[in-house]
Amino acid sequence: xxxxxxxxxxxxxxxxxxxxxxxxxxxxxxxxxxxxxxxxxxxxxxxxxxxxxxxxxxxxxxxxxxxxxxxxxxxxxxxxxxxxxxxxxxxxxxxxxxxxxxxxxxxxxxxxxxxxxx
Amino acid sequence: xxxxxxxxxxxxxxxxxxxxxxxxxxxxxxxxxxxxxxxxxxxxxxxxxxxxxxxxxxxxxxxxxxxxxxxxxxxxxxxxxxxxxxxxxxxxxxxxxxxxxxxxxxxxxxxxxx
Numbered sequence: 032x033x034x035x036x037x038x039x040x041x042x043x044x045x046x047x048x049x050x051x052x053x054x055x056x057x058x059x060x061x062x063x064x065x066x067x068x069x070x071x072x073x074x075x076x077x078x079x080x081x082x083x084x085x086x087x088x089x090x091x092x093x094x095x096x097x098x099x100x101x102x103x104x105x106x107x108x109x110x111x112x113x114x115x116x117x118x119x120x121x122x123x124x125x126x127x128x129x130x131x132x133x134x135x136x137x138x139x140x141x142x143x144x145x146x147x148x149x
Numbered sequence: 150x151x152x153x154x155x156x157x158x159x160x161x162x163x164x165x166x167x168x169x170x171x172x173x174x175x176x177x178x179x180x181x182x183x184x185x186x187x188x189x190x191x192x193x194x195x196x197x198x199x200x201x202x203x204x205x206x207x208x209x210x211x212x213x214x215x216x217x218x219x220x221x222x223x224x225x226x227x228x229x230x231x232x233x234x235x236x237x238x239x240x241x242x243x244x245x246x247x248x249x250x251x252x253x254x255x256x257x258x259x260x261x262x263x
Contacts, residue, residue, distance in 0.1 A: 062248065063248070064248055064249050066251060068254075073256065074186075074237055074239075074256060074257040074259070075239075075254055075255065075256045075257065076192065076239060076241070076252075076254035077254070078251040078252065078253065078254075081249065081251055083248075083249060122191055122192075126248050129204070130194070130196075130197060130204035130205055130206055130207075131204060131205045131206075131207050132197070132202065132203055132204030132205055133199075133202075133204055134180070134197035134199050134204035134246045135246060135247070135248060136194050136197075136206070137194060137252065138194075139191035139192055140191065141190075141191055142191055
């Protein structure tokens, strides 16, 4: 069984500073991937970044980067130069098992609520 | 166009009503998903249509019934719901249901069952 853990229920950061959101996972699979999503108060889930287990480089996407430490089974999201609009819930997710019918299932961690202060 | 649309935005229904939630994408994606999200919880996957073949989360009660009329449209039919079914229902799509493809989500339908 796989498991996603986000240990920080809430984080605060000053505008323009960097912040790291933690995510650890547990899997016995050799091939897997980690996703990060952002959910503002409006409710829509926004895809931020993806890291595959065989990717040699840490994923980066604009101000988002992933600190992927495979041996530690951690995939922390780093947001650089925080903006007020970054205030939201952030979910780490990975594929876990299959549904009846065969499709893979994306499972989310409990999330971290990030608040960016002016 | 990376948009997934959902209607209605809000829905209030009684326990004896029948209603449907609708979702549409025009990205040519071949996988579409329904998620349920309770307040302060992560989304939970309910159903997946991959190339119009259905996969089911066995924990979802039969009062929820998905339908995929074509690869761009996804419906969720609701019948005899309970107050605990009140939640945000999110639709998503992806290029493929396989590992590595990100899902694009719609804005959700906030459902209240009275």
